[in-house]
Amino acid sequence: MEGTRDNGIEVEGLVREFKKGPRAVDGIDLTVAPGEIYGFLGPNGAGKSTTVHMLTTLLPPTAGTARVAGYDIVEQGPQVRDAIGVALQEAALDQFLTAREHMRLQAGMHGIPKAEALRRGDALIERVGLSDAADRKVGGYSGGMRRRLDLALALVHQPSILFLDEPTTGLDVQSRTALWDEVARLSNDEGATVFLTTQYLEEADALADRVGIIDTGRIVAEGTPESLKDEIGRPTVEAAPLEEADLERMRTALARFGSPQRADRGHVAVRLDERSAELADVVRALDAEGIAISDMEIHAPTLDDVFLAKTGRRLEGAAREAEEAKDTGELEAVPA
Amino acid sequence: MTADAAALRAPGRLVGAHAGTLTQVGYLARRSITRTVRQPLMIVPSLVFPLFLLAVNSSGLEAATVLPGFPTDSYLSFALGLTFMQGALFATMGAGQSIAGDIQHGFFNRLQLTPLRGRALIAGQLAGVMIQGLIQGIAYLIIALAFGAEFEAGPAGVIVLFALSALVGLAFGSIGLAIGLRTGNAEAVQGVFPLLFVLLFLSSGALPRDLITNDWFQTVATLNPVSYLIEGFRSLFITGWDGEALALAIGLSVAILLFGMWAATAALRTQMERT
Amino acid sequence: MSALETRFARGAWAVAWRGLHVMAAKPSLIIPSLVFPLFFFAAFAGGLSAVDQAPNFDYPSYTTFQYVFVLMQSAIFGGVFTGFGIAADFEFGFARRLLIASHNRSAIVAGYAITALVRALLVWTVVTIVAIATGLEVSGNVGDILEILVIAVMLNFAATMFASGMAMRFRTLQAAPLIQLPAFLIIMTAPVYVPRDLIEGWVASVAEVNPFTATLEAGRDLIIGAPAETLLAVGVAAGLIVVMLNWARTGLRRAEAAG
Numbered sequence: 001m002e003g004t005r006d007n008g009i010e011v012e013g014l015v016r017e018f019k020k021g022p023r024a025v026d027g028i029d030l031t032v033a034p035g036e037i038y039g040f041l042g043p044n045g046a047g048k049s050t051t052v053h054m055l056t057t058l059l060p061p062t063a064g065t066a067r068v069a070g071y072d073i074v075e076q077g078p079q080v081r082d083a084i085g086v087a088l089q090e091a092a093l094d095q096f097l098t099a100r101e102h103m104r105l106q107a108g109m110h111g112i113p114k115a116e117a118l119r120r121g122d123a124l125i126e127r128v129g130l131s132d133a134a135d136r137k138v139g140g141y142s143g144g145m146r147r148r149l150d151l152a153l154a155l156v157h158q159p160s161i162l163f164l165d166e167p168t169t170g171l172d173v174q175s176r177t178a179l180w181d182e183v184a185r186l187s188n189d190e191g192a193t194v195f196l197t198t199q200y201l202e203e204a205d206a207l208a209d210r211v212g213i214i215d216t217g218r219i220v221a222e223g224t225p226e227s228l229k230d231e232i233g234r235p236t237v238e239a240a241p242l243e244e245a246d247l248e249r250m251r252t253a254l255a256r257f258g259s260p261q262r263a264d265r266g267h268v269a270v271r272l273d274e275r276s277a278e279l280a281d282v283v284r285a286l287d288a289e290g291i292a293i294s295d296m297e298i299h300a301p302t303l304d305d306v307f308l309a310k311t312g313r314r315l316e317g318a319a320r321e322a323e324e325a326k327d328t329g330e331l332e333a334v335p336a
Numbered sequence: 337m338t339a340d341a342a343a344l345r346a347p348g349r350l351v352g353a354h355a356g357t358l359t360q361v362g363y364l365a366r367r368s369i370t371r372t373v374r375q376p377l378m379i380v381p382s383l384v385f386p387l388f389l390l391a392v393n394s395s396g397l398e399a400a401t402v403l404p405g406f407p408t409d410s411y412l413s414f415a416l417g418l419t420f421m422q423g424a425l426f427a428t429m430g431a432g433q434s435i436a437g438d439i440q441h442g443f444f445n446r447l448q449l450t451p452l453r454g455r456a457l458i459a460g461q462l463a464g465v466m467i468q469g470l471i472q473g474i475a476y477l478i479i480a481l482a483f484g485a486e487f488e489a490g491p492a493g494v495i496v497l498f499a500l501s502a503l504v505g506l507a508f509g510s511i512g513l514a515i516g517l518r519t520g521n522a523e524a525v526q527g528v529f530p531l532l533f534v535l536l537f538l539s540s541g542a543l544p545r546d547l548i549t550n551d552w553f554q555t556v557a558t559l560n561p562v563s564y565l566i567e568g569f570r571s572l573f574i575t576g577w578d579g580e581a582l583a584l585a586i587g588l589s590v591a592i593l594l595f596g597m598w599a600a601t602a603a604l605r606t607q608m609e610r611t
Numbered sequence: 612m613s614a615l616e617t618r619f620a621r622g623a624w625a626v627a628w629r630g631l632h633v634m635a636a637k638p639s640l641i642i643p644s645l646v647f648p649l650f651f652f653a654a655f656a657g658g659l660s661a662v663d664q665a666p667n668f669d670y671p672s673y674t675t676f677q678y679v680f681v682l683m684q685s686a687i688f689g690g691v692f693t694g695f696g697i698a699a700d701f702e703f704g705f706a707r708r709l710l711i712a713s714h715n716r717s718a719i720v721a722g723y724a725i726t727a728l729v730r731a732l733l734v735w736t737v738v739t740i741v742a743i744a745t746g747l748e749v750s751g752n753v754g755d756i757l758e759i760l761v762i763a764v765m766l767n768f769a770a771t772m773f774a775s776g777m778a779m780r781f782r783t784l785q786a787a788p789l790i791q792l793p794a795f796l797i798i799m800t801a802p803v804y805v806p807r808d809l810i811e812g813w814v815a816s817v818a819e820v821n822p823f824t825a826t827l828e829a830g831r832d833l834i835i836g837a838p839a840e841t842l843l844a845v846g847v848a849a850g851l852i853v854v855m856l857n858w859a860r861t862g863l864r865r866a867e868a869a870g
Contacts, residue, residue, distance in 0.1 A: 057611045058445055077611035078451060086449050092442030096374045097367065108363040109450035111355035124343065137374070153446075158345035190344045388799075395814030396804040399665040530646070537654045543661055553657035 006070045007034035007083075007160040007193040009055065014064035016050050024050040026217035027064070032195060032210075037187050039208030040197040041303060043315050047217040048197040049089055052165045055195065056086045069161050082110075085154030089165045091146040095139030099130050099149050102138065103156060110157040117156075124152040128182065144175030151182065161193045162186065168203060180207055201303040201315060213307055220310040229301045232309050236261050236299045237282055238269040242292035253289050257282055267295070357453050364447075364460020371434070372464040379468060382426035383475050386419045390480075393418075397542065405547055408574040413486040416476065417570030418541035420501055421562065423472040425532050427465045427505040432512035432525035435461055439520040439607065454604045458513060458597070465509035466502055473501045480573075488576035496582070497572050503589045504565055508532075510596030517603035539563040561588050619718045626709065626722020630696070631729060644692050644730055648685040648738050652677060656745070659804060667809060671748065671835060678742045679830040682759070683823070684798050685734050686767040693727035694774020694790045701782035701866070716867060720775055720859055727771040728764065735763070748835070755833040758841050762826050765848035770794065772855035776862035782869065797823050822847045 009032040016025040025047045032038040040048050053059040055068055057077040066073045069083035093102065103121030112120065125134050128148040133141065138149065147167060154162060164183070168176040184207065186192040198204055204211045205225050213221040213228075221228055237257070241250045244266065251260075254270045263269035272282075279298055286293060307315050355363075372379070394412040401409050408414050438444045447457065477497070480487075487493060516525050538556045540548070540563040548554040557563050568585020571578035612620065634641055656677035663673040670676050700706040709719050739747075749756070777790045800817040801824045802810060810818055818824050829844030 056449065058448060059609055060611050074611045081449055081451065081610075084449075088442060088445060090442040092444075092446045094367065094371065094443060096371045101367075101370070105363050105367055106446075106450065109355060109360060109447065109452060111359075111451065127343070155343040158343065160344055186343060192344050391812070392799045392803070392814055395810050395812035396802070397659075397662065398811040399668065399805050399809040400659075400662050402665055403661060530643075534650060537650070538658070542654075542658055547661045548658060549660045549664075550657040553653070553660075557658070 007191070008032055008036075008070075009038070009066070009068050009161065009193070009195060011055070011066040012064055014051065014054060014066055015062045016047075016054060016059065017062045023062075023217050025054070025061075028214070028217075028219055030212055030219060030222065032193060034193050035187065035191045036209045037183070037194040037196060037207055039204035039211040040195065040214060041199070041201060041204040041208075041211055041307075041315075042197075042214035043199060043313075045216075046214045048199075048214060049165055051214070052086075052088070052163055052195070052197055056084060056163050057081055082157070083159055084161045084163060085157070085159035086163045087147070087150040087154045087165065087167055089169070091143075091150040093138045093141075093146055093149060096137055098137055099125055099134045099141075099152075102149060102153060106153045107156045112157065120156055124155055125149075128152045129178075144171050144178075147171060147175065147179060151179070155186075161195065164194065164196045166197055166199065168198070168200065176203075183207060199315060201307075204303055211303065213303070213310065215307070215311045215313075221306055225303060228303065228306045232301045232306050234258070234272040235301065236269055236271045237279065238263055238267050238297045238299065239282075239286070239293055240267045240295040242294040246291045249289060250286065250291050253285055253291065254282065257285070355451065357456050360453055360456035361459045361463075364456055365463030368434070368461055368464030369467045372430075372467050378430065379471060382423065382430075382468065382472055386422040386472075386476070387479060389422070390415055390419050390476075393542070400543065403547060405544070407544060408486065410484070410486055410574075412480065412483060413573045414570060415542075416480050416485060416573050417566040417568075418536070419476050419480075420473065420497075420569040421504070421536060421541070421566045423469060423476070423501065424504045424508040424565075425529075425536060426472070427469055428508040428512035428515075428532060429525065429529055430468055430512065431461055431465045431509040432516035432528070433522045434464065435513055435516035436520055436522040436525050439517075440522060444607070448608060448610045454601065454608060458510070458600050458604065461513055462506055462509050465505050465512075469501055469505035470498070473498055485573065487573055489572040490576070493572045493576070497569070500568060500572075500582070500585060500589070503586065503593070507589045507593035507596055510593060510600050514596055514599035514603050517600060517607050520607060535560065535562050539566060541566050561592070564588050615715070619715050619721070622713045622715055622718030623721035623725060626719050627725035627729075630723065630726030634726070634730065641730065641733065644685070644689060644734050645737055647688060648681045648734060649741060651684065652681045652738060652742065655680065655804070656742075662804060665805070665809065668805060670806060670831065672746070674742065674746045675748050675834060676831060678738070678747050679759075679834055680803060680827060681738055681742075682735060682763055683766055683827055683830060685738065686731055686763045687770040687794050687798060687823075689727050689731040689734060689767050690770025690772070690774045691790055691794045693723055693730070693771050694778045695784065695787055696726075697723055697775050697778035698781065698784050698786055698790070701778065702784050706782075706866070710867060716863055717860070720772075720863060723775055724768055724771045728767055731763070731767045751834050751836040755836060755839075758839075759830045759833050762830060762841075762844050762848055765845065765852060766823075766826055769848060769851035769855045772852065772859040776855065776858035776860075779859070779862035779866040782866065797821060801827055822851055 009030070011028055011030045014025055014028045015023060017023050028051060030038070040051065042048050050059065054061050055066055055073060057073050057080050060074060068080045071079040071083065073080055097105070100121060103125060104117060107117035107121055108114070122134075125131055128151060130145060130148055130152070133145060138146065141149070151164075151167070162183075167183075168179055171179070180203070183194060183196070187194055196203075196207060208225065210222065210224050211228060212219050223231070237254070238261075239250065239254070241247055247266065247268065251268045254268055258270040258273040261269040261271050283293070283296070304315050307313070390412070393415050397415075398411045400406060401411050401414070435444075438447075477494070489496065512525065515528055516522075519525065538553070539560045540557045545554065545557055545563060548557060564581075564584045565588060568581050571581035575581070656674045659677075660673045662668065663670065663676070697706070700709070710716060713719055751759075773793075774790050777786060781789070800814055801821050802818055807815070807818055807824065807828070825840065825847040826844045829839045829841050832839030833841065
């Protein structure tokens, strides 16, 4: 056919309704540039998977249009599928087949001739570190191994755009980092365009060039992680006085640096709102008042804060992680 | 990066050939057969249950062979028609549950993301049914002959027996596929089992049609297509070459197969929502 | 009744009431228990009726012959289905609530047994009506009929105890085939199609020692008013009850230990 195909994604007014219930996807507009990693971040039920199913042609949209790799998702389904590699939330594998047999099947179904299929299959299996397990049935694989095989299978027909639907949910830290490295490599070294959905903000933060935050079927914020966080504001300083009696004085002293925030017991927190105010200024101010500090932390705004600002709620997983982080913080603060 | 190490295609290069339908059938059939062979515990009930019933019925109903008009003096030989027919029942369930499981666990989506042709999926799934039917048939035949059953049709008849078995298995397997595709739920497929069981037993499976003295039952058995399928199998054992019985069985199987394929294709179209 | 007995009765009745309530609220649940016996009755009494013309088949009516089979078979299968219900209750957590809430856990098992019995009585009523409509001949007296009922009730109780013992050990519906299979084997290796003396082959030997055979034969004799080995049948059923009661009791211990 014609010359260069673009590896981008353009979505306009995408809607998906189901017979029962509200709209799962309620008018989404987004653009992913070729070679970009786009992170689609949102809580469970936000519409991430439904969007992915539509963009990968598995589900027709109720309204709106989208072009993936330059092809219309409704009119040119087969061409879209040819250009994309997909790893869905459920690593849909056959527990009775080995990794090698999976590769053979996947490659064969895409029309890759046998010799080439074997070669590519083995290369990809090695690339994701499954060479040792390649002839064992998938039923005995760990969660991390399954995800890796899923990724390898998505790549067998050399697609230019990758869709990864919650690729690290349920994985241990090691597997997660390994997958992140591979995705980063695919993007940086080979110029893949990656559309990634996740409920983990640190995943969006670490991997994505741009992030789209979705809640109840709509995009509530979009931009690079930094610009989104900057939009929200400045870091929050949280401090605890050595003497409990000084708590109120500390509160007054810090009030001039920014707006008060929720803090743990015995602590005061403010979000710094002037560009010029720095941690050093805060310490100097407290020192001037003669307030001894037992604990001081600085929290940079997170994407969770962005989500909170836009929707009034916290991302589920993030809320839990934040609690855990706070707990460990407390323990460190206890004086000897 | 060399072409080997690069996971992605160079921009602008499109994939040329797509797999032809037959090639796809090959890959999917291979998978279906591999799955069947790697799940021996699934095959065991389809062997044990009919053979147990065969033993119990042969012992219990041997007395019936002395009834005037009973076509043979070996109830064992007579009952094998029902045994082979039961195999077809298991084929239905197997095919239906397999495809329903694929839908429930997302493997169906995986296949949809390839240039999968619907016809290839159906044909590929039925390959597994064929293999299971073959294993069952061999087991039934060996055990039957070991226990002294008659096989009037002789060595040539064995080919016809397995051909008929394959045909009936395909016919009922495609119905199972249709149910599995329509419901997308393995439990729903299980729920159909009692119905097929009823169909199997309200037939001439236990006694020849003309020896059924209960009018109501005889009517049902006469109207039930399964009776003729059983009689087709049975004829190879107790009669030899009964052209009419075989023609009826083959004709009905083909009719059921055509219906099953139509139903499966229609169900697949509804299930495959991809654009 | 002593205080302990009252509590037992109350506990048992509470469980039974819930089981009956579920049955009444969801009539579809009772359909398998009804359909299987009726189906067997149709297939055997209807389809195989010619068998009684075989020489040496001395029993007056094949319909009656099969009616007794279906009665006894449904007694056993009633227990099996109750076992499924118990397994489901364990799998979905309801059983745990029962175990925590009750003083005497055996009362729970008794409650299930009451539900099973009521279900069985329902099934027997329907089957009997259908059988009478299709030519059932009863020549036994009231005493004979009562004896048949007693035997059937005892079988039902033994089966329920077996099934609950299994259900409490496995605590998952995946054990259903394990509960069903022994029941099926016992039922099918008895004189199902013809009287014992007409069975050929190894099944005949099994039928000789099969406890179900005694109950079947007694029932078949009683219903036509012929001399029956009632004592043997009752004794066999009692023996089954003793064994299965223990099975259920130890099963209950296992379930309690698992928490």
